Amino acid sequence: MGIKLGKMVKIIYILSVLIISNLEAKLPPDILSKDTLQNQMNPSIEEIAQIYSISGTKDGISITEKRVTKPGFNSLKNLKLLTPRDNYALKILDEDRKEIIVLGIGDPFYVHAQHIDYEDSRFFGGYVNAEFEIALPINMDVSYILLMTQEDKVLKKINEIVVK
Numbered sequence: 001m002g003i004k005l006g007k008m009v010k011i012i013y014i015l016s017v018l019i020i021s022n023l024e025a026k027l028p029p030d031i032l033s034k035d036t037l038q039n040q041m042n043p044s045i046e047e048i049a050q051i052y053s054i055s056g057t058k059d060g061i062s063i064t065e066k067r068v069t070k071p072g073f074n075s076l077k078n079l080k081l082l083t084p085r086d087n088y089a090l091k092i093l094d095e096d097r098k099e100i101i102v103l104g105i106g107d108p109f110y111v112h113a114q115h116i117d118y119e120d121s122r123f124f125g126g127y128v129n130a131e132f133e134i135a136l137p138i139n140m141d142v143s144y145i146l147l148m149t150q151e152d153k154v155l156k157k158i159n160e161i162v163v164k
Contacts, residue, residue, distance in 0.1 A: 049135040050142060051075050052163075058088075058109040058127050060159035061147045071135035078134045080104055086150055090134065091157075093144040100140060102148075102155075108132055 053065040082089045086104030094100055108130040136142055142163050148155040 047071075048138050049075075050138055050140065051133055051135050052142075052145070053131065053133050054090075054145075055129065055131045056109070056147065057129055058149075058158075061145075061161065063145070063161055063163065064131070066163070068138065072133075075133035075135035078103065078105060078132055079136075082150070084150075084153060089148040089150055089155060091146040091148055091155070092136065092140070092142055093146065094141040095143040097144065100142070103134065105132070 047070070048068060049071045051065075051067050051069060051071055052063055053067075054061050055064045056062060080103065082102045082104035085106070087107040088105050088109070090103045090105055092100045092103070109127050110125055111128050112125040145161045145163060147158040147160075149158055150156075
């Protein structure tokens, strides 16, 4: 029984390696390159980018400043794709209102606070005004930024900003 099981495992392993290598061979080379995908979405700290300073609350956001310069760490750290853990997202649209990218921003409008002797309390924080920056590639046609809320993997629009 042990020898037959060992041979079956080897055969399955060899078949799976052949199938996976065949799938990788059919993909375009730029999809396999992590650097290419990273450069398309995230501007480098050495490259000029569009920097948007955003201020807002859970009820809406506004752009306080737009500049074209090299991004800093604070503007690059917010450039990540939407995950199920993000309560809020920014949807970036072009002038034809086509979606370019959806960025997950977590929950920047809620501050968690804990205090000694209040461990049994139901409330450990509250909603605040938040200010943050996002950096987008200089060649990205950004015409609209939408603040979205995510509940059960469903995005709902809170407000929309027209970028000039």
